[in-house]
Amino acid sequence: MAKAKAKRNLRWQRDPEGMRLRILEAAKQEFSAHGLAGARVDRIAAQAGANKRMLYYHVGNKDDLYLAVLEGAYDKIRSEERGLDLEHLDPPEAIRRLIEFTWNYFLRNPEFLSLLQTENLARAKHLKRSAKVKSMHSPFVEMIRAVVRRGVESGDFPVAVDPVQLYISIAALCFFYLSNSATLSVIFGRDLLAKDAKAERLAHMVGLVLAALTGQSAALFDVVKPPKKGAAVAQTV
Amino acid sequence: MAKAKAKRNLRWQRDPEGMRLRILEAAKQEFSAHGLAGARVDRIAAQAGANKRMLYYHVGNKDDLYLAVLEGAYDKIRSEERGLDLEHLDPPEAIRRLIEFTWNYFLRNPEFLSLLQTENLARAKHLKRSAKVKSMHSPFVEMIRAVVRRGVESGDFPVAVDPVQLYISIAALCFFYLSNSATLSVIFGRDLLAKDAKAERLAHMVGLVLAALTGQSAALFDVVKPPKKGAAVAQTV
DNA sequence: GGAGAAATTAACCCGTTGGATAAATACTGT
DNA sequence: ACAGTATTTATCCAACGGGTTAATTTCTCC
Known part of the structure; x- marks a missing residue:
């Protein structure tokens, strides 16, 4: 029970790769549904179950996001x-x-x-x-x-x-x-x-x-x- | 010289039909160049040589404008x-x-x-x-x-x-x-x-x-x- | 077990944008 | 010539939207 810290009271977990994938998937949906200008960065974040800041942290600005998709x-x-x-x-x-x-x-x-x-x-x-x-x-x-x-x-x-x-x-x-x-x-x-x-x-x-x-x-x-x-x-x- | 009012000091002339056409033409260019969400109402007005208010007066809101086009x-x-x-x-x-x-x-x-x-x-x-x-x-x-x-x-x-x-x-x-x-x-x-x-x-x-x-x-x-x-x-x- | 880095959250900033309000100006019929 | 209406101008504004800043939390490696 040494390593198995039962204390799982964490508010959130780290998962850079997973987060990046979820962001890109959400972005794909958003951009294909609304186009470039019509897409909303906030919606992508929400859809990815993330904070808006995460998009910029993991991918970049709206254009970078779009190009990545x-x-x-x-x-x-x-x-x-x-x-x-x-x-x-x-x-x-x-x-x-x-x-x-x-x-x-x-x-x-x-x-x-x-x-x-x-x-x-x-x-x-x-x-x-x-x-x-x-x-x-x-x-x-x-x-x-x-x-x-x-x-x-x-x-x-x-x-x-x-x-x-x-x-x-x-x-x-x-x-x-x-x-x-x-x-x-x-x-x-x-x-x-x-x-x-x-x-x-x-x-x-x-x-x-x-x-x-x-x-x-x-x-x-x-x-x-x-x-x-x-x-x-x-x-x- | 009675009717020929030499007094052409007018700041602007009326031209409802012409104005409407110019607005629709400008809107066509704008919507085709930038899409619906990317189109800017102000640019349409400027391009039509008109005031933004004119769009709403002659056609309607952005969506009406788009549909008309x-x-x-x-x-x-x-x-x-x-x-x-x-x-x-x-x-x-x-x-x-x-x-x-x-x-x-x-x-x-x-x-x-x-x-x-x-x-x-x-x-x-x-x-x-x-x-x-x-x-x-x-x-x-x-x-x-x-x-x-x-x-x-x-x-x-x-x-x-x-x-x-x-x-x-x-x-x-x-x-x-x-x-x-x-x-x-x-x-x-x-x-x-x-x-x-x-x-x-x-x-x-x-x-x-x-x-x-x-x-x-x-x-x-x-x-x-x-x-x-x-x-x-x-x-x- | 703790220091430093990585990942994430929360709150804020500020220019833009669609749309509205009110006032001014040109035209029309009488 | 003038009253009434149609057309146009000049401002304003509240919401939105992309992007940023700063603080917080988790993880990793000694």
Whole structure:
């Protein structure tokens, strides 16, 4: 009973690492929910179960906090991207996997979408200052390049495509649908995040890209929808 | 000389309509440049060459101002959309025009992109309250539906596609590239808004969509780029 | 077991910001 | 020309929000 000091009357415990993580997690939520200007330092502190002073002690000011969150977000996606193995799949299947991964990652990490939107509204002012993020190259472009090359060789794909453009397009198809689902849902008068709608969207994206790459429109567009009953009035953007 | 009061010693003139327009224009710039929370009411007033009180007098509080701007933005794009005539073009050409219009509209109206991003970060909270916007149906979905039907009949398009999905996809390809050009440019280490890059992107988008619809990959992907010299290291998102 | 460092709390500071009030000035119809 | 109204200016203010200062408590290592 010498070391086991039963006297646990402490008002608080030390936990620097844990505290830092809680702060960053809270900051991620706050920044993705309210943007940079809309985020409240006090709310982050409260959410982290900490004192406001702790943010400055462990991370820095609001901007530092924001950048740390952003870097963490990039770090996470890069890490998961590296886990995707497309080498052993035949080219069309590899492309499908790629789209599905992107789609699901965005679905599972909505804060990532918000953070990117926020950073783009800020014209990437912070990213530009982050050597860390600049050095975090995504493996996807090279993966795509390899898949396209194989596809052309195997005859699956009649022609080659610029892998950078293709990657941006795949990201675009997924990203826009999800990041703009709020306004789109209002405009179209239906919930784009409903389970059916999401499945339909994924099928469409895969169909579109594979049809373009393989030239097999028909086979892939099994998405040919019979005009829905009560067909919604047409609306856009 | 009776009416021609030479006495132009006025400190200011009245101009309600003009004032309102200047306020809304200034507000559009401010909100698109800084987002909702980041926008400063004082800056809008200054930019409009007005007193802050005028904003409240002519439009309302910050939120009213923001919604008015948003509604104006939707009004404008809807109006231009209606000017697009695809009826007399053969289906592939019609699709190309549609993409080009969307692309160019976004290029000419970057504030529109920012406003949509901002509103989506706010989960369309304001749009939901706007009966005005909800009633502004875009003609594009019906236009696309008609074009696709014609294309299938003429044999240009082997299969039909859901016009809503196709419209979202076209918007996505254009929107994402531009709205995220800041972060993408940093990540890829090159300027995605350079003239060449934009032309390349437009060609890619048209090629992708038309290849998917017609099944003629080769013909449309004249974009087949020879691997660029000093090929940039692969990077993403 | 105690001194010094690390981690955390509590309280305060002060410029900013959205919004309000009241007074002044220009216009309009009669 | 003048009364009444519409438009605009000139101040003010209370709340908020990021950041700081100083004191307190816990831990670690001799």
